Amino acid sequence: DAGITQSPRHKVTETGTPVTLRCHQTENHRYMYWYRQDPGHGLRLIHYSYGVKDTDKGEVSDGYSVSRSKTEDFLLTLESATSSQTSVYFCAISAGSGTDYEQYFGPGTRLTVT
Amino acid sequence: DQQVKQNSPSLSVQEGRISILNCDYTNSMFDYFLWYKKYPAEGPTFLISISSIKDKNEDGRFTVFLNKSAKHLSLHIVPSQPGDSAVYFCAARRAGNQFYFGTGTSLTVIP
Numbered sequence: 001d002a003g004i005t006q007s008p009r010h011k012v013t014e015t016g017t018p019v020t021l022r023c024h025q026t027e028n029h030r031y032m033y034w035y036r037q038d039p040g041h042g043l044r045l046i047h048y049s050y051g052v053k054d055t056d057k058g059e060v061s062d063g064y065s066v067s068r069s070k071t072e073d074f075l076l077t078l079e080s081a082t083s084s085q086t087s088v089y090f091c092a093i094s095a096g097s098g099t100d101y102e103q104y105f106g107p108g109t110r111l112t113v114t
Numbered sequence: 115d116q117q118v119k120q121n122s123p124s125l126s127v128q129e130g131r132i133s134i135l136n137c138d139y140t141n142s143m144f145d146y147f148l149w150y151k152k153y154p155a156e157g158p159t160f161l162i163s164i165s166s167i168k169d170k171n172e173d174g175r176f177t178v179f180l181n182k183s184a185k186h187l188s189l190h191i192v193p194s195q196p197g198d199s200a201v202y203f204c205a206a207r208r209a210g211n212q213f214y215f216g217t218g219t220s221l222t223v224i225p
Contacts, residue, residue: 042203042217043215045214048212050210050211056210090157094211101163101207101211102148102163103160104160105157105158105159107156108157
């Protein structure tokens with residue numbers, strides 16, 4: 001199994017509070033991704049990173065920010081949580097080189113915003 | 115706008131028979147396609163992939179077919195086993211290593 005962990009695994013927070021989710025990898029992969037999974041929408045890309053301090057927006061980036069100060073850590077911050085951000089969040093990593101494009105996913109973080 | 119679509123939310127198949135999961139895409143710039151399997155309360159796991167320059171890739175019981183002219187790919191599982199019961203996502207890659215996922219198909223293999 002790819003070495004990828006997410007913390008926390010579960011979180012309940014109130015509307016308007018900031019929340020930070022952490023993704024940690026031990027594979028030294030270049031690419032890291034944050035997705036959210038919602039019924040009827042599958043997995044949607046929030047932000048991704050292609051190197052330390054190099055990040056870009058995905059399909060559903062509004063209300064989220066990310067940071068990557070080390071190769072192994074990719075943080076997702078909800079600046080002011082809203083009920084629409086209640087979801088399951090998955091981090092993924094990928095070597096992204098040659099033809100090796102497969103992604104390895106973390107176990108997910110279930111976030112509930114009340 | 116959903117660039118990768120899985121129009122069948124669910125599929126039931128008898129054990130031992132073939133499962134066929136379908137996926138359509140709209141962006142002709144996608145150059146790589148992947149299938150993932152997901153069990154409840156776990157992250158997706160990679161299953162099989164195919165480059166846009168190929169039309170078939172096989173790995174054991176799993177075969178992926180790509181029809182570029184129709185912008186369609188399918189995953190065949192033969193023979194289906196109860197342990198294959200899961201949600202299957204197709205995904206497509208575009209330049210810059212961005213990936214777009216379908217909404218998933220829940221496969222149930224009936225013993």
